[in-house]
Amino acid sequence: MNNKQIIFKKRPSGVPDAETWQLENNPIPELQEGEILVQQHYISLDPAMRGWMNDTKSYIPPVAIDDVMRAGSIGKVIKNNGNPKFEIGDCVTSWGGVQQFAITNGDGWYKVDTRLAPMPMYIGTLGMPGMTAYFGITEVGKITEGDIVLVSGAAGAVGSVVGQIAKIKGCTVIGIAGGKDKCDYLINELGFDDAIDYKSENIYTALKKKCPKGVDVFFDNVGGLILDAALSKLRMHARVVICGAISQYNNKSKVDGPSNYLSLLVTRSTMQGMVVMDYTKKFGEAAKQMGIWMKEGKLKSKEDIYEGIENFHETYNRLFSGDKNGKLVLKVIEE
Amino acid sequence: MNNKQIIFKKRPSGVPDAETWQLENNPIPELQEGEILVQQHYISLDPAMRGWMNDTKSYIPPVAIDDVMRAGSIGKVIKNNGNPKFEIGDCVTSWGGVQQFAITNGDGWYKVDTRLAPMPMYIGTLGMPGMTAYFGITEVGKITEGDIVLVSGAAGAVGSVVGQIAKIKGCTVIGIAGGKDKCDYLINELGFDDAIDYKSENIYTALKKKCPKGVDVFFDNVGGLILDAALSKLRMHARVVICGAISQYNNKSKVDGPSNYLSLLVTRSTMQGMVVMDYTKKFGEAAKQMGIWMKEGKLKSKEDIYEGIENFHETYNRLFSGDKNGKLVLKVIEE
Numbered sequence: 001m002n003n004k005q006i007i008f009k010k011r012p013s014g015v016p017d018a019e020t021w022q023l024e025n026n027p028i029p030e031l032q033e034g035e036i037l038v039q040q041h042y043i044s045l046d047p048a049m050r051g052w053m054n055d056t057k058s059y060i061p062p063v064a065i066d067d068v069m070r071a072g073s074i075g076k077v078i079k080n081n082g083n084p085k086f087e088i089g090d091c092v093t094s095w096g097g098v099q100q101f102a103i104t105n106g107d108g109w110y111k112v113d114t115r116l117a118p119m120p121m122y123i124g125t126l127g128m129p130g131m132t133a134y135f136g137i138t139e140v141g142k143i144t145e146g147d148i149v150l151v152s153g154a155a156g157a158v159g160s161v162v163g164q165i166a167k168i169k170g171c172t173v174i175g176i177a178g179g180k181d182k183c184d185y186l187i188n189e190l191g192f193d194d195a196i197d198y199k200s201e202n203i204y205t206a207l208k209k210k211c212p213k214g215v216d217v218f219f220d221n222v223g224g225l226i227l228d229a230a231l232s233k234l235r236m237h238a239r240v241v242i243c244g245a246i247s248q249y250n251n252k253s254k255v256d257g258p259s260n261y262l263s264l265l266v267t268r269s270t271m272q273g274m275v276v277m278d279y280t281k282k283f284g285e286a287a288k289q290m291g292i293w294m295k296e297g298k299l300k301s302k303e304d305i306y307e308g309i310e311n312f313h314e315t316y317n318r319l320f321s322g323d324k325n326g327k328l329v330l331k332v333i334e335e
Numbered sequence: 336m337n338n339k340q341i342i343f344k345k346r347p348s349g350v351p352d353a354e355t356w357q358l359e360n361n362p363i364p365e366l367q368e369g370e371i372l373v374q375q376h377y378i379s380l381d382p383a384m385r386g387w388m389n390d391t392k393s394y395i396p397p398v399a400i401d402d403v404m405r406a407g408s409i410g411k412v413i414k415n416n417g418n419p420k421f422e423i424g425d426c427v428t429s430w431g432g433v434q435q436f437a438i439t440n441g442d443g444w445y446k447v448d449t450r451l452a453p454m455p456m457y458i459g460t461l462g463m464p465g466m467t468a469y470f471g472i473t474e475v476g477k478i479t480e481g482d483i484v485l486v487s488g489a490a491g492a493v494g495s496v497v498g499q500i501a502k503i504k505g506c507t508v509i510g511i512a513g514g515k516d517k518c519d520y521l522i523n524e525l526g527f528d529d530a531i532d533y534k535s536e537n538i539y540t541a542l543k544k545k546c547p548k549g550v551d552v553f554f555d556n557v558g559g560l561i562l563d564a565a566l567s568k569l570r571m572h573a574r575v576v577i578c579g580a581i582s583q584y585n586n587k588s589k590v591d592g593p594s595n596y597l598s599l600l601v602t603r604s605t606m607q608g609m610v611v612m613d614y615t616k617k618f619g620e621a622a623k624q625m626g627i628w629m630k631e632g633k634l635k636s637k638e639d640i641y642e643g644i645e646n647f648h649e650t651y652n653r654l655f656s657g658d659k660n661g662k663l664v665l666k667v668i669e670e
Contacts, residue, residue: 059601228592242600257563257592265577265608266394273600 003028004309004332006069006098011053011062014252015320020053021069021313028101036086037079038102038109042305043312044072044123045328046157047221047319050249059275068097069312072128074112074119075102075333086111093122098312100332116291124157124327125294125301126287132243132276133161134286138169140241140274141217145170148213150230153221154195155182157327158243161290162219163192164299171217174210176203176226178322185325190300203229217241223248224256231260240264240271250320302326338363339644339667341404341433346388346397349587350655355388356404356648363436371421372414373437373444377640378647379407379458380663381492382556382654385584394610403432404647407463409447409454410437410668421446428457433647435667451626459492459662460629460636461622467578467611468496469621473504475576475609476552480505483548485565488556489530490517492662493578496625497554498527499634506552509545511538511561513657520660525635538564552576558583559591566595573604585655637661 002025010019031037052070055062063070073096077086085106086092094109096102112122124130136158137143149166153159154175163173163186175186175195183195196206207229214235220227223245231240248255264271279286293299304325306315309332318324337360345354366372387398387405398405408431412421420441421427429444431437447457459465471493472478484501488494489510498508498521510521510530518530531541542564549570555562558580566575583590599606614621628634639660641650644667653659 057601059603223597242597244600245597248597254594255597257594257596259589259592261592261596261606262558262577262580262583262590262608264606265579265610266392268394268608268610268613270608271596271599271606273597273603273605275600275603278603 001028001101002026003099003101005100006309006312008053008063008065008067008069010065011055015250016050016053016313016316023310023312029103031079031081031103032105033081034083034105035081035103036077036083036106038075038092038096038104039078039333040073040075040096040100040102041331041333042074042120042123043096043098043309043330043332044127044129045316045319045330046072046129047244047246047249049316049319059277068099070095071098072123073097073102074123074127091119091122093127098309098330098332100309100334117294120303120305120327120329121301123329124303125161125299126290128276129157129327130161130290130301131279131283131286132274133158133165134290135276135279135282136241136243136274137162137165137217137219139279140272141219141239143169143171143217147171147216148211148235149173149217149219150176150207150211150215150233151219151221152176152226152230153244153246154186154192155326156221159219159221160186160190160302160326161299164190164293166217167191168293168298174215176222182322182325198226204232207233214238219243220245222246228256228258228260231258231263234263234267234269236267236269238267238269240269242271242273246320303329305329305331307331336363336436337361338434338436340435341644341647343388343398343400343402343404345400346390350585351385351388351648351651358645358647364438366414366416366438367440368416369418369440370416370438371412371418371441373410373427373431373439374413374668375408375410375431375435375437376666376668377409377455377458378431378433378644378665378667379462379464380651380654380665381407381464382579382581382584384651384654394612403434405430406433407458408432408437409458409462426454426457428462433644433665433667435644435669452629455638455640455662455664456636458664459638460496460634461625463611464492464662465496465625465636466614466618466621467609468493468500469625470611470614470617471576471578471609472497472500472552472554474614475607476554476574478504478506478552482506482551483546483570484508484552484554485511485542485546485550485568486554486556487511487561487565488579488581489521489527490661491556494554494556495521495525495637495661496634499525499628501552502526503628503633509550511557517660533561539567542568549573554578555580557581563591563593563595566593566598569598569602569604571602571604573602575599575604575606577606577608581655638664640664640666642666
């Protein structure tokens with residue numbers, strides 16, 4: 001039994017290319033005392049992966065050259081060499097990386113119950129993206145009933161949950177997404193009040209029309225022009241949540257800074273960055289609340305699942321092209 | 336007795352020129368019932384004046400064409416047509432504009448005691464710039480003992496007070512200013528821990544050397560390259576106070592946005608805008624505290640006073656060239 005692994009070989013400049021990763025098929029070493037072997041079923045694909053490849057100071061060390069590419073993952077324990085915390089058959093999730101099997105002493109891995117939700121959901125709405133959305137919009141965005149909330153990357157794993165939580169909390173929600181299908185999905189399936197298709201609409205014109213009163217909270221996953229336009233629409237004492245900047249991650253030169261940042265002064269607003277790891281202690285509480293909303297039909301989760309670890313690079317590219325429909329997941333188990 | 340007034344004639348694009356203002360010498364109208372006549376002694380010159388000339392949405396309406404140029408001022412009541420709140424000889428301050436005499440019903444004017452401090456100080460350290468510094472660094476910057484505080488425009492009316500208050504509160508303070516004389520002044524006269532001369536030093540190199548541990552609070556009056564460099568030095572949970580952006584006010588095209596804004600995410604930091612008018616109710620309390628610090632020799636105030644309303648434009652230019660030494664004030668009374 002071998003382990004197909006995506007090995008990080010060369011730091012990309014701009015968009016990753018054929019030299020960035022290498023698919024290897026390596027034997028699985030023997031388990032040391034206290035270790036478990038996890039057969040991974042699904043890998044989470046997230047825009048943050050691009051940042052992890054840069055050799056710069058960030059909220060997490062960069063992936064080392066010749067290491068397995070970092071990724072969130074979920075799978076099942078298939079061997080246990082004396083680890084008392086796990087049993088064969090347990091469904092477990094953590095940072096297993098882009099590989100079919102992970103060996104671990106169990107630190108940072110936790111069990112989930114697949115009777116309550118399917119595996120892919122535990123790396124999406126009930127995993128890091130969902131937690132990011134939950135704490136970002138409630139604790140950083142500090143939404144209250146009646147707020148006008150604008151979210152970019154609104155059809156993505158984080159944005160779609162941000163918008164739905166804001167709706168549950170009694171806000172007016174406008175989403176920005178790429179393409180008519182995604183915008184229709186936001187309005188018709190997720191209950192957003194309106195949506196802006198940045199691929200076919202001028203963002204300034206659209207904001208003027210769809211957010212005529214301005215916005216109290218802007219939750220940004222995108223950066224660049226969209227952040228700049230949103231800043232021009234802030235109401236007094238608005239909150240801008242900086243969660244990501246997918247439009248800028250592949251820049252070869254410097255990031256485009258928001259020219260309209262002085263709007264923060266005019267409107268006495270706050271722009272704040274967030275990293276989901278800061279809220280780890282409260283994940284349980286959030287997951288419980290989100291589970292209740294799901295059962296009540298108020299919170300919907302959508303995964304877009306591709307298959308085959310060989311297709312990692314191609315699937316990864318969909319994060320940035322936007323050619324996906326919901327949380328991007330790669331199935332790596334071979335059946 | 337005539338009233339020399341600086342009338343705003345044409346909105347400037349970029350730097351104000353000979354067409355922007357016109358000096359007029361107009362007769363003083365009769366006072367209406369309840370009005371007072373204030374002979375103005377000093378006019379406050381502030382970078383914010385540049386923003387007030389733009390016909391854009393801001394925290395205050397733009398100055399109207401053919402109106403007296405807006406400015407903070409201080410003077411004495413020399414006539415009173417039945418206003419019970421004031422007496423002849425009262426020293427009063429408000430937004431009197433760039434003119435020698437102001438007629439008002441007294442709304443927004445308040446009395447100050449020139450036995451406690453000289454007139455120019457009431458439009459500087461004990462006026463708007465001082466209040467901006469006080470509330471900006473305490474309430475928005477939320478300084479606590481031991482913080483490392485970086486302030487731009489550090490030799491200016493706001494920045495010099497920001498740094499001194501931070502020192503009083505037990506912080507380490509580094510100032511950014513233009514020229515060796517100003518930097519020496521910050522360290523030797525105001526007690527700053529260190530200073531960076533942005534005119535002769537590379538800002539990134541200097542920050543690396545003088546803020547090796549990074550900064551907890553950056554108080555920004557300048558924007559542009561300096562803001563960008565400061566963002567690269569944020570510590571975890573840092574606060575960036577956006578007070579102004581003097582480097583950008585004369586831009587003919589768009590403002591340079593801070594390319595390093597994603598540092599907010601990495602460090603979970605907050606960037607917040609402020610406008611001093613929001614703290615009006617607490618001005619009295621702040622002025623009292625600052626008066627005590629002054630008496631104790633902990634807070635120093637320096638005014639750079641020019642003379643003659645005819646020299647308004649030339650004096651105004653010093654705000655942006657930096658060719659001044661302390662709070663810029665124009666004496667408009669003719670003796």
